[in-house]
Amino acid sequence: MERLLTIFEQADPFSTWWPTIAAVLVGVVITVRTIMSGQRCPNDNQIKEQIVVVTGGSSGIGFEIAKALAARGGRIILASRNLAEGERAASIIKRELGCRTPTSSTDSVSPAERYFVEARLLDLCSLRSVHQFAGQLMSEFERIDVLVNNAGMVFGDTRATTPDGFEPHSQVNYLGPFLLTQLLLPHLRRSEQGRIIFVSAHAHQAAKIDFDDPLNVGTWSVKFHARDAFAHSKLAVILATRWLARELKDTPITVNCCTPGLVRGTRHLRNSPLMSAICVKVITYPWMWLFMKNASEGAQCAIRLATDPQLKQVTGEYFNDCEIAPTSEAGQDKELAKRLYMQTIETLQRVTKLTVDKEACTMATQLQLESGK
Numbered sequence: 001m002e003r004l005l006t007i008f009e010q011a012d013p014f015s016t017w018w019p020t021i022a023a024v025l026v027g028v029v030i031t032v033r034t035i036m037s038g039q040r041c042p043n044d045n046q047i048k049e050q051i052v053v054v055t056g057g058s059s060g061i062g063f064e065i066a067k068a069l070a071a072r073g074g075r076i077i078l079a080s081r082n083l084a085e086g087e088r089a090a091s092i093i094k095r096e097l098g099c100r101t102p103t104s105s106t107d108s109v110s111p112a113e114r115y116f117v118e119a120r121l122l123d124l125c126s127l128r129s130v131h132q133f134a135g136q137l138m139s140e141f142e143r144i145d146v147l148v149n150n151a152g153m154v155f156g157d158t159r160a161t162t163p164d165g166f167e168p169h170s171q172v173n174y175l176g177p178f179l180l181t182q183l184l185l186p187h188l189r190r191s192e193q194g195r196i197i198f199v200s201a202h203a204h205q206a207a208k209i210d211f212d213d214p215l216n217v218g219t220w221s222v223k224f225h226a227r228d229a230f231a232h233s234k235l236a237v238i239l240a241t242r243w244l245a246r247e248l249k250d251t252p253i254t255v256n257c258c259t260p261g262l263v264r265g266t267r268h269l270r271n272s273p274l275m276s277a278i279c280v281k282v283i284t285y286p287w288m289w290l291f292m293k294n295a296s297e298g299a300q301c302a303i304r305l306a307t308d309p310q311l312k313q314v315t316g317e318y319f320n321d322c323e324i325a326p327t328s329e330a331g332q333d334k335e336l337a338k339r340l341y342m343q344t345i346e347t348l349q350r351v352t353k354l355t356v357d358k359e360a361c362t363m364a365t366q367l368q369l370e371s372g373k
Helices: 002-010 018-036 060-071 083-100 127-140 168-189 202-206 226-247 267-271 278-291 300-307 334-351 358-371
Strands: 051-055 075-080 117-121 146-149 195-199 254-259 318-320
Touching: 018 278, 051 060, 051 168, 060 075, 060 083, 060 146, 060 300, 075 083, 083 117, 117 127, 127 168, 146 168, 146 300, 168 195, 168 226, 168 334, 195 226, 195 300, 202 226, 226 254, 226 334, 254 300, 300 318
Parallel strands: 051 075, 051 146, 075 117, 146 195, 195 254, 254 318
Antiparallel strands: none
16 A cells, blocks of 8 residues: 555656646537537526426426426426326426425425426327317416427428328427417417417528428428428428517517527437437447537526516527527528418418317316316
8 A cells, every 4th residue: 555655656747648638638528518518598587476388398308498497486387298207207397396495394385396387288299189288278277478389309200191181390390389379379468478489490401491382281292301301390480480479569478489409318319310229329429428418408598588587578589509599591581481370370270270169178177177076
């Protein structure tokens, strides 16, 4: 032992370049990781008792958005296509937040029960499910303050269509959230300052879109590759955000969209070619850790849009890393945005209603009362 101590005492770290090289490499890795992680939400504003709906909230970015907004006092509704997973996520959020909450001997309820986080069923592949979800919310709550359209899909099978006859990426990423937003507008108008947030992606910059058929549903529509279908749907989100903001300019509702950036650790990568083989995973994971955000970092932009009072008058914008950012040229085309918006309205009106059926609301209320007995 003494000999070992003597060796360390006599060691000269400057006699070799390896310690310096190692220190430089560590410094570069830390710097790159810090830059790629993006900007954190610059505020810690509370949203006490605000009713927040987060689609795709059972995992990934949606889970982190829901947890952060619940910690700020929001009443969170997790919309998930798998209700069991949604309920599990809700219980995890309440448990994690409860563990951070100070307690006293006079408390009559557990810390976890102080947080309102509940799950509801929503499958964006079914427009009927969207109607049922909206009807249930409108029967349960008097208003909605924040709607975060986060749920989405990538690398889906473009050869198949949804039960409503649409390409899966188009319906899950764009048509479903668009319909949900239209259905919930009456309740969003009841809020003192309603906020609608759509989640887009960097991929929109590679999107191909036809001015005569921006929704890509015509008889001459292009059969997209999954990657192109994803990009098209995310560009549609940006265009619809811009035009919907114009439609709602005389209301207290703001409409914005954001990109979470390149995010690892989400279910989007399940069908990715990068996840096709173990050897590929082993090679790519270190680089994904270095150059991609984790889910919490990817959620920061949406969290700011949902909470920051400085954005009260900001609408129709695209955000990246918590700041307004430019989009592709197509994403700034007002005529294209108007044409897409009008075609979307016409297309949805052919297959469904753009208002919630009052009878459906009444039925949802009755089912809720019966289940509570």
